Amino acid sequence: MLEITGLHVEFGGLHALNNLDFTVEEGEIVAVIGPNGAGKTTFFNVVSGMVKPTEGRLLFQGRSLLGLDPNKITARGIARTFQNVRLFNNMTVLENVMVSQHCRTRQRILDALLQTRRFRTEEALVRDRGKEVLGFFGTRLTGYRFDQPASVLSYANRRRLEIARAMATSPKLILLDEPVAGMNPVESAELTQLIGKLRDEMGYTIVLIEHDMSVVRDISDRVVVLDHGEAIARGTYAEVSANPQVIEAYLGQTTDGS
Amino acid sequence: MNWPQLLITVATIGSIFGVVTLALNLQYARGGMINFGIVAYFAVGAYTYAIITQPPPKGLDQYAFGLDWPWWAGFLLAGIAALGFAALTGWPTLRLRGEYLALTTFAFAEVFHSFLLNERRIGNGTVGLSNVHRPFGDWGPIEEKYVFAGAAALLLIVTLAAFRQLLASPYGRALDAIRDDEVAAQSSGKPSADMRRQVFLISAVPVGLAGAVYAMFTTLAQPSLFTAEVTFVVWIALVLGGERSVYGAMLGAFGLVFFEEVVRALPFETVRSAQIAASVEHIITGVLFIAVLRYQPFDRIQRKVRAST
Numbered sequence: 001m002l003e004i005t006g007l008h009v010e011f012g013g014l015h016a017l018n019n020l021d022f023t024v025e026e027g028e029i030v031a032v033i034g035p036n037g038a039g040k041t042t043f044f045n046v047v048s049g050m051v052k053p054t055e056g057r058l059l060f061q062g063r064s065l066l067g068l069d070p071n072k073i074t075a076r077g078i079a080r081t082f083q084n085v086r087l088f089n090n091m092t093v094l095e096n097v098m099v100s101q102h103c104r105t106r107q108r109i110l111d112a113l114l115q116t117r118r119f120r121t122e123e124a125l126v127r128d129r130g131k132e133v134l135g136f137f138g139t140r141l142t143g144y145r146f147d148q149p150a151s152v153l154s155y156a157n158r159r160r161l162e163i164a165r166a167m168a169t170s171p172k173l174i175l176l177d178e179p180v181a182g183m184n185p186v187e188s189a190e191l192t193q194l195i196g197k198l199r200d201e202m203g204y205t206i207v208l209i210e211h212d213m214s215v216v217r218d219i220s221d222r223v224v225v226l227d228h229g230e231a232i233a234r235g236t237y238a239e240v241s242a243n244p245q246v247i248e249a250y251l252g253q254t255t256d257g258s
Numbered sequence: 259m260n261w262p263q264l265l266i267t268v269a270t271i272g273s274i275f276g277v278v279t280l281a282l283n284l285q286y287a288r289g290g291m292i293n294f295g296i297v298a299y300f301a302v303g304a305y306t307y308a309i310i311t312q313p314p315p316k317g318l319d320q321y322a323f324g325l326d327w328p329w330w331a332g333f334l335l336a337g338i339a340a341l342g343f344a345a346l347t348g349w350p351t352l353r354l355r356g357e358y359l360a361l362t363t364f365a366f367a368e369v370f371h372s373f374l375l376n377e378r379r380i381g382n383g384t385v386g387l388s389n390v391h392r393p394f395g396d397w398g399p400i401e402e403k404y405v406f407a408g409a410a411a412l413l414l415i416v417t418l419a420a421f422r423q424l425l426a427s428p429y430g431r432a433l434d435a436i437r438d439d440e441v442a443a444q445s446s447g448k449p450s451a452d453m454r455r456q457v458f459l460i461s462a463v464p465v466g467l468a469g470a471v472y473a474m475f476t477t478l479a480q481p482s483l484f485t486a487e488v489t490f491v492v493w494i495a496l497v498l499g500g501e502r503s504v505y506g507a508m509l510g511a512f513g514l515v516f517f518e519e520v521v522r523a524l525p526f527e528t529v530r531s532a533q534i535a536a537s538v539e540h541i542i543t544g545v546l547f548i549a550v551l552r553y554q555p556f557d558r559i560q561r562k563v564r565a566s567t
Contacts, residue, residue, distance in 0.1 A: 048445055074447035086442035088435045099431045100446035109456070112427030113420060123428065169447055 001026045001205055002047070002173060007056030009042055009229070016042040018229040020056070024173070029199055029206045031216045031237075034226035035249055040209045041083055043226070044175050047207075048080045049073040060173070079166035080175035083209075085158045087165070089151040093141055096150050096161055097130040097168040133168050134161075136202075137194070156187045167202070174198065176208040180215055192218050213241075225249065260523070266407050268519050270475060272512040273410035277417050277468040279495045281461040283507040284421055286496070288433045289457035291352070292360040294489055295367030299462045301374065301484035302343045303336035303469025305381055308479035310335050311391040321387065322379040329393035333470045340466020341459055348458045352451070367489065374481040386480025390473045410471055417464040418504060424460075433457065494543075498550050517543070 002024040009017040017039045024030050032040050045051040047058070049070040058065045065073055079100075088096050111119040134141040137160045145153075150161060159179060166174050179195065180188040192215045198204050210216050216223060216237060223240045225233040227249040233240050240246055278300060285291045310332035312324040351362045374381045381387060394405040424430055435443040436450045444450055473479045491514060499510025521539045526532040 050441065050445070069449065070441075070444035071447045071449045074445055080445050082442065082445075086439045088438040088442065090438050091431070091434055095431055095434075099428070099435045099443075099448075102428050102432050102447060109424065109429055109460070112429050113423050115423065119427070126428065165442075165446060 001061060002207075003057070003059040004047075005057045007043075007046065007058065008054045009039075009046060009051060010054045015229050017046070017053070020226075020229070020231055022224065022231065024205060024207055026172075026205055027199065027203070028221050029195070029208070029219050031220035031223045032207060032209045032226060033211070033213075033216060033223060033240075038226040038249075039229040040226055041177060042229075044080060044177055044207075044209065047073075047175060048078060074169050074171070077170070077172035078175065079169045079171035079173075081159075081162045081166055081177055081179065083177040083181070085155075085162050087150040087153075087158055087161060090149060092147050092149055093134065093153070093161060094127070094130050094146040097133050097164050098126050100165045100168045101126050101129060101170070130168060133164050136167070137164060156183050156191075159183070159191070163198075167198075167204075171204065173205045173207065176206060176210075178209055178211060180210065180212050188212060188215060195219055217241075263403075264519055264523050266403050268512065268516045269407040270403075270410045271519070272515040273407070273414040274468045274472050274475070275492060275495060275515055276414045276508045276511040277464050278492045279499070279507045279511040280414075280417055280421060280504060281465045282492055282496050283501055283504055284425075284457060284461045287501040288425065288430070288437060289454050289461075290355075290437050291454065291458060292356060293363045293458075294360045294486075294493075295347070295363035295365070295370075296465060296492055297484050297486060297488040298347075298367035298370040299340045299343055299465040300469040300472070300488060301370065301479075303340050303466030304473035304479045304484070305374070305387070305469075306336040306339040306466070307332040307470035307473045308387040308390045309380070312387060312389075319382070320378040320385075321382040329391055329474070332391070333467065336470035337463045337466045340462045340469065343466075344459045344462030348455055352455050352458060364486070364489075367486065371481060371484060371486075374484070381479065381481070384481060386478060386482070388478055388480075390477045390479055392474050392477055406475060410475070413464070413467060413471060414508070417467075418508070420464075421504060494547065498547065500554065517546070 002022070004020060004022040007017050007020040007022070008015070020039075020043065022043075032043065034040055042051060046053050047065070049065065049068050049072070053066070060073075060076060060078060063076070065076070065078075068076070088099065091099065131142070131146070134146070140157055141161060141164060145157075150158070153161060159182075163174075163176065163179065166176075176195070180191050183191065195206060195208070196219050199206055208220075220237060222234065223237050224231055225240055225243070225246050232249060233243045233246050235243075278296060282293065282296055285293050307329075309321075309323050310325050310327050311329055312321075313326045314324040315321050347363070347366050351359060351366070354362055374386075375384055377383065392402075394402055394409060396402050397405050425433070432443070432448050432453060435446065436448055436453060440450050472483075476483065492511070495510035495514045496507050497510070498513060499506035499508065501507065518539070521535065521542075524535060526535060
C-alpha cells in the first residue's frame with residue numbers, strides 16, 4: 001500500500017533520513033521505533049507532505065505522493081496525529097471532527113451563502129458521521145462532551161480526539177505519532193486495544209511511532225527500527241528486540257562488544 | 259448642534275466604514291491576515307464607480323475615460339474591480355505572514371495613492387473626479403439623505419448577513435481550524451494557502467462596493483480622501499470593537515465615526531478655538547482608545563449577553 005524507496009531528507013548538512021526503504025502492506029500495523037532524533041517524526045512528516053524529501057520514491061496505492069501538499073495527501077487517504085497533540089482548541093469536540101470531513105464533502109462557498117438544500121443535508125450528514133466517529137471511543141467523547149471546547153479536555157481525551165479527527169477524514173492509512181505518550185498504564189492499555197480495533201473493525205492500515213515497548217509488543221505485526229536516519233532492523237517484535245544492533249542503538253555500545 | 263443631521267451622517271458614514279471594518283475583521287480575525295492597505299481597495303471601488311458613471315471628458319477635463327453608464331453598472335463593477343485588485347495584489351503578497359504582509363499591503367496602498375496623485379488620464383490627478391453621479395434623489399416624501407443612509411445601511415446588513423452565513427458554514431469552520439492550528443488543518447485536508455487567498459478576495463468585494471457608495475455620498479473621488487488615515491481609522495474601529503466579533507467591529511466603526519462627527523459639528527467662534535479643538539480631538543481619541551483597550555467594554559457586554567442566553 002505504501003512503498004518507499006531510497007528516501008533521503010537533508011536539513012542543511014544533516015541527514016535526517018538516509019536511504020530509507022519502507023513498505024507497508026494493506027491491513028498491517030507497523031511500529032516505527034528508535035532513539036530520539038532517529039528520524040521517526042521526519043519520516044511521518046515526509047509521508048504526510050509536510051517535509052519535501054531531497055531524494056527518493058514515495059508511492060501510495062501505486063501513485064506517487066511526491067510534491068503533493070499535505071491537504072492533497074489527506075485527500076488521497078493518509079491521515080496523521082501529532083506527537084505534541086494539535087487540536088483546534090477554540091472549537092468544540094464535535095466541530096473538530098466535523099471540520100476534518102470537509103475534504104470529503106462537495107461543499108462550496110455559494111451553497112453556504114444561499115443555504116441550498118444540498119448544503120443542509122450535507123451538513124446534517126457531516127454532524128451524524130462526526131458523532132459516530134466520536135462514539136468509537138465509548139462515552140468518553142460523546143454526550144455533553146460534543147459541545148465542550150477541545151481545550152478543556154484531559155490529556156488522554158485530547159489524544160483520543162486527535163485520533164477521531166484523523167478517522168473523520170476517511171483515511172486508508174493512519175499515522176499515529178506516539179499515541180499513548182503521557183497516558184497512565186490503564187489508559188495506555190485501553191488505547192492499545194483500541195488501535196487494534198481500528199484495524200480489525202474499521203479496516204485502517206496503521207503505522208505508529210511509539211516509545212512504550214509494551215504497546216509495540218502487543219499490537220505491531222512488524223517493527224522497523226530507525227537510528228541516525230537509517231533503518232537498522234526490521235521484523236517481528238521478538239526478532240527486533242533480540243537484534244544486537246538494536247540493543248546497541250538503545251543502550252549504547254557494550255564495553256566488550258567492540 | 260443639529261442632531262438629526264448629525265445622526266444621519268453618522269448612520270451613512272458609519273455604515274460605509276462598518277462594511278470596511280467587517281471585511282477587515284474577516285481578513286484578520288478569521289483569515290489571520292494583517293492588511294494595512296485596505297484603503298486602496300476602497301479607493302479602487304470609488305474611482306471605478308466614478309469613471310464608469312461620469313460623462314465623457316470635455317473642455318478642460320484631463321481624464322480620458324468616462325463611460326456614462328448607469329449607477330448600478332458602476333456599483334457592481336466597483337466590487338469586481340476591487341476583487342481584481344485584490345487578486346493582483348494578493349498573488350505576490352499572500353505568501354507573507356504577519357508584519358511582513360502588513361508592510362507590503364501598506365506599501366501597495368501608498369504606491370496606489372501616488373499613482374492616483376500623478377496619473378491625470380485615469381483619475382484626473384490631485385484634483386480627482388468631482389460631481390460623481392448620485393443615483394437616488396428624493397423618494398417621494400423621503401429626502402435624499404435618508405434614502406442614502408438607508409442604502410448604506412442596507413449594504414452593511416447584506417455584507418453582515420453574507421459573512422455570517424459564510425462563517426457559520428463548514429467553510430467558516432475550516433477557516434477557524436486554520437486559525438487555530440494551520441499544520442493540523444492542512445493534515446485534516448484544508449488547503450490553507452488557497453483558503454486564505456479566497457478570504458482575501460471575497461472580503462475585497464464589499465470594500466469596493468462601500469467605496470462606490472462613499473464616492474456617491476461625497477460626490478468625489480480624490481486622492482486626498484484615500485490616504486493611509488482611512489486604513490488606520492478602520493483598524494482603530496476594529497480594535498475598539500474587539501476583533502473577535504462582527505458586531506463589535508461594527509459598533510467600533512459607528513462609535514468612532516460618531517465621535518469624529520460630533521467634534522466636527524461643534525460650533526466655534528474663532529479660528530483659534532477650532533485649531534485647538536482639532537488637536538484636542540486627537541488627544542481625546544487617544545485617551546478613549548486606551549480606555550477602551552484597558553476596560554474592554556464591548557467584550558464585557560458580549561460576555562454578559564452570552565452568559566444570559
